[in-house]
Amino acid sequence: KKLLLVDVDCGVDDAQAIMMALASPNVEILGIxxxxxxxxxxxxxxxxxxxxxxxxRTEIPVFRGASDSLLGESSHSxxxxxxxxxxxVPDPDSPGLENLQGENAVQALLRIVSEHVGQISLVATxxxxxxxxxxxxxxxxxxxxxxxxxMGGNMDGTGNRTVCAEFxxxxxxxxxxxxxxxxxxxxxxxxxQFTYNNSLSMDFFEALVxxxxxxxxxxxxxxxxxxxxxxxxxxxxxxxxxxxIDESVITENLRCGVTVELSGQLTRGMLxxxxxxxxxxxxxxxxxxxxxxxxxxxxxxxxxx
Ligand code: BDR
Ligand code: CA
Numbered sequence: 001k002k003l004l005l006v007d008v009d010c011g012v013d014d015a016q017a018i019m020m021a022l023a024s025p026n027v028e029i030l031g032i033x034x035x036x037x038x039x040x041x042x043x044x045x046x047x048x049x050x051x052x053x054x055x056x057r058t059e060i061p062v063f064r065g066a067s068d069s070l071l072g073e074s075s076h077s078x079x080x081x082x083x084x085x086x087x088x089v090p091d092p093d094s095p096g097l098e099n100l101q102g103e104n105a106v107q108a109l110l111r112i113v114s115e116h117v118g119q120i121s122l123v124a125t126x127x128x129x130x131x132x133x134x135x136x137x138x139x140x141x142x143x144x145x146x147x148x149x150x151m152g153g154n155m156d157g158t159g160n161r162t163v164c165a166e167f168x169x170x171x172x173x174x175x176x177x178x179x180x181x182x183x184x185x186x187x188x189x190x191x192x193q194f195t196y197n198n199s200l201s202m203d204f205f206e207a208l209v210x211x212x213x214x215x216x217x218x219x220x221x222x223x224x225x226x227x228x229x230x231x232x233x234x235x236x237x238x239x240x241x242x243x244x245i246d247e248s249v250i251t252e253n254l255r256c257g258v259t260v261e262l263s264g265q266l267t268r269g270m271l272x273x274x275x276x277x278x279x280x281x282x283x284x285x286x287x288x289x290x291x292x293x294x295x296x297x298x299x300x301x302x303x304x305x
Contacts, residue, residue: 001028003119004244005112007065007105008237009037009126009168010047011081012223017125017151017241018048019215020303022055024245030112030120033063033105036075037126037171039085041067042097043076044126047086049095054218058099065105066129069172077171079161080226087222106133113144121147123244124179125237127168128152132175135182142183151240152176153260153271155193155287165269166192169260173269177260180271186284188253190239191271196232198239198291200300205233208300216304235300242299243288249295253286 004027008014021027032052034044041064048062068075082088101108109130113120122145124131131148134141142148152168153176159165169176180187205227209220242249257274261267273287 001026002121002245003116004029005031005033005109005120005122007033007035007122007124007126007130008044008048009035010044010051011038011085012087012226013235013237014038014125015047015051015086015222016219016235016300016303017123017237018051019055020238020241020299021245022057023303023305027245029060030116031061031063031108033065033109033130035065035105035126035130036067037168038076038081039078039083040076041065043084045097045100046094047084049099050086050091053095054215058095061101062099063101063103063105063108066133069127069129070132070174074171077161077167079167082225087225089221089224105130106137109134110138110141113141117144119146121145121149121244123149123241125151125240127172128175128179129172132178135178142185145185147244148183148185148187149240149244150187151190151237153189153191155191155271155273157270159270160192162269164264164267166271169271170269173260173262176269177262180258180260180285184284186286188243188250188286188288190243190288194288195234195236195239198293198296199232199234200297202230202233204297208304211301211304213305219304238300239288239291239296242296245299246295249292249299250288250290251292252289254289255286257283258285
């Protein structure tokens, strides 16, 4: 079985990614760590507990992490999925925060990775604050990971939160910089443009959420606000998760040097690519380039069955 740790800022697409992993027989989620982002850290934690409850997988431990960015600049942004991060649909029986583990997310990441050295793939689908804190507390953390999969950053300088920066990287540019410059494990990045270039149709989205299952009905409920006047279905985080579950989903990667702009007036948070050869050889960063869409769609459908 593949062992996963998942670090999320649970919005709707984070939820789809988590449900994809829960539905994969060859994958075991050892824990889910929460970070601010699509909503406040409290709502992100509540959303993860809600997803696990809907999927009847409340045995999976959930850990509370960073409530704002390393510089304290941002604590959330309601860009995509409403104020609570899951479409603002009241859910009276959603589990309370007392179901969280007492241990914080960073301690949990360090402990669990040290208990399974070289065996864990870490999937990060939100701002990278928890991962940056982890490597500051234990510089050997990255070399204990088998793989790192990230949804974040951009390949052509266009952003979705600021003019030049992708949402996750823009919410904590310093954290993204630290992770991309100080992690030494093979790292695969699903950038914003990769997700756009591999977006799915709204017809597929309708088929997905109209499956006759409790999970599909739940997904239909929390996406009802989001799906208005959408021209395509982009499950951003699910691409990073799909790659972690089955690397054959990603059919082409681009190896290159990467870093993050921190002080640009317009470009703060932008992913900067360095095609210089010795930079490429030095790091182990791969930008996803193409995807087997049929495999990807099948994994999304399975996630809601
Ligand atoms: C990222 O922004 C968030 O809203 C999504 O969950 C995804 O992680 C895409 O830019
Ligand atoms: Ca996310």
